[in-house]
Amino acid sequence: MPAPSLPSPPTNPTPAIRATPATSTPGAAALESRGGRIVVALALAVLAYSMMQTLLVPALPVLAAAFGLDAAGSGWVLTSYLLSGAVAAPVIGSLGDRFGHRRLLLISLGVFAVGGAVCAFAPTFTVLVVGRVLQGASTASFPLALAIVRRHLPGTAQRAAVGWLSGTLGLGAGVALVIGGLIAQYLSWPWLFIAGTAVGLVALLLVVLWVPASQRGSAGRTDWSGGALLVVGLLALLLAVSQGSAWGWTSPVTLGLLVVAAAALGGLVAVELRVPQPLVDMRVLARPVLLLTNALTLFLGFVPYLFYVGLPVLLQAATGAGHGMGVSATGLVMLPGAVLVFVGGRIAPALIGRIPARAVAMIALATMVVGSVGVALAPQSLVAVIVFFGLIGLGNGIGFAVAAELVSQLAPRAEVASAVAVNSVLRTIGSALGAPITALFLTDAATGAGEFTALFVFAAATSLAGVVLAAFIRQRA
Numbered sequence: 001m002p003a004p005s006l007p008s009p010p011t012n013p014t015p016a017i018r019a020t021p022a023t024s025t026p027g028a029a030a031l032e033s034r035g036g037r038i039v040v041a042l043a044l045a046v047l048a049y050s051m052m053q054t055l056l057v058p059a060l061p062v063l064a065a066a067f068g069l070d071a072a073g074s075g076w077v078l079t080s081y082l083l084s085g086a087v088a089a090p091v092i093g094s095l096g097d098r099f100g101h102r103r104l105l106l107i108s109l110g111v112f113a114v115g116g117a118v119c120a121f122a123p124t125f126t127v128l129v130v131g132r133v134l135q136g137a138s139t140a141s142f143p144l145a146l147a148i149v150r151r152h153l154p155g156t157a158q159r160a161a162v163g164w165l166s167g168t169l170g171l172g173a174g175v176a177l178v179i180g181g182l183i184a185q186y187l188s189w190p191w192l193f194i195a196g197t198a199v200g201l202v203a204l205l206l207v208v209l210w211v212p213a214s215q216r217g218s219a220g221r222t223d224w225s226g227g228a229l230l231v232v233g234l235l236a237l238l239l240a241v242s243q244g245s246a247w248g249w250t251s252p253v254t255l256g257l258l259v260v261a262a263a264a265l266g267g268l269v270a271v272e273l274r275v276p277q278p279l280v281d282m283r284v285l286a287r288p289v290l291l292l293t294n295a296l297t298l299f300l301g302f303v304p305y306l307f308y309v310g311l312p313v314l315l316q317a318a319t320g321a322g323h324g325m326g327v328s329a330t331g332l333v334m335l336p337g338a339v340l341v342f343v344g345g346r347i348a349p350a351l352i353g354r355i356p357a358r359a360v361a362m363i364a365l366a367t368m369v370v371g372s373v374g375v376a377l378a379p380q381s382l383v384a385v386i387v388f389f390g391l392i393g394l395g396n397g398i399g400f401a402v403a404a405e406l407v408s409q410l411a412p413r414a415e416v417a418s419a420v421a422v423n424s425v426l427r428t429i430g431s432a433l434g435a436p437i438t439a440l441f442l443t444d445a446a447t448g449a450g451e452f453t454a455l456f457v458f459a460a461a462t463s464l465a466g467v468v469l470a471a472f473i474r475q476r477a
Contacts, residue, residue: 035153039161041206042145043168048200049138050172058327059184067125079242080129084136086234086428092140093421094279101214105144109204112138116197120190143420146408159349166401167345174338178331226279233264245436292473293406294426299466300399301427305434306459321449337393344397360402361470367395368463376456379449
């Protein structure tokens with residue numbers, strides 16, 4: 001565990017220290033109060049980012065009608081945010097390690113707020129997409145927040161804060177499905193962006209007031225070549241992944257993008273191993289425990305999105321195995337699962353303090369196995385969907401927290417934000433794979449329960465593979 005950056009109460013058992021217990025108590029209380037304010041401010045920043053991942057999902061038909069788009073066109077509202085965030089997280093995270101995490105967090109929240117304003121008043125769809133690209137800067141809020149926690153909170157408080165932030169990450173995405181549905185149904189679409197921007201502005205204010213400045217890292221030459229290769233590689237990969245089902249997985253465009261991604265990311269590895277101050281430290285990421293943790297994060301990002309995409313189809317379908325629900329009712333059915341993501345994030349710190357990290361990770365994925373099997377066995381039962389999707393959320397929250405804890409512990413203190421940002425990108429890639437894979441299963445989903453059962457059995461099998469992978473994690477690098 002890294003040394004705490006806040007002073008600890010004296011532990012030398014001298015009579016003088018024992019004789020003045022009253023003076024140490026207020027100091028400890030002040031530290032605890034200060035730490036609580038830091039976590040609240042950072043959690044709100046993470047909430048703003050995570051909400052805007054899914055807030056627009058229920059409103060896609062409304063946006064398509066407002067701008068005269070087809071379903072593929074309106075999907076760029078989500079894709080542009082995903083692409084921008086995947087690039088912004090490692091770049092801004094690395095800059096935060098060098099120039100101060102609080103400073104870069106404020107910048108990313110400011111850009112997020114500007115992007116929200118652009119979206120709310122966008123006269124054309126092109127302007128709306130530009131605003132969403134600006135909003136993607138907020139993706140860096142999670143790695144920057146974890147880096148701040150590691151620098152300013154000690155021991156147990158640090159682990160608890162990681163649980164809060166990890167839980168908030170999942171809670172925001174789930175709750176936003178409900179809020180987005182209500183706004184789409186009862187208000188106009190600009191209010192989606194007004195609501196998200198308001199959360200971002202409050203977070204920015206609280207960060208200014210409550211989060212202390214981080215010590216700047218070492219100055220040096222900016223790794224422009226690494227940054228360029230990272231941007232090209234991630235953009236090509238995520239475009240291919242997110243649009244492959246629409247363009248065709250064997251189309252020249254998709255295959256060409258995958259070739260470009262492989263070449264750029266391969267070049268990134270070669271460049272980063274040679275420069276003295278790399279944007280992404282490949283030697284750190286090559287440590288076995290971090291490799292396994294990052295691989296596990298792909299599973300944690302992928303499996304829940306099979307349900308985020310598949311369950312609304314199941315719940316809203318009026319024929320076959322469908323439940324014939326509306327958008328708002330669908331969000332309410334999925335809300336307990338979102339809340340349990342947050343609960344899982346809060347449970348994880350207590351588990352990590354008592355049993356090995358690999359055991360906690362195995363518990364997380366095993367819980368997702370049970371949840372996936374439960375939904376697969378009874379997709380027609382609303383009670384079964386609510387209960388077992390809740391287990392998916394619980395396991396996912398625990399998994400997010402243990403992955404964040406491992407990365408933030410094992411990465412060098414001066415590189416925490418960039419290491420967590422890479423982990424976040426892998427979660428994003430896993431999530432991006434969820435939608436096209438779900439589409440492969442549900443091409444004719446309205447005819448019966450078979451397609452849904454196959455999808456959720458696949459989710460169970462993938463989660464089981466994650467359990468096996470987690471068994472090889474060792475706490476030490």
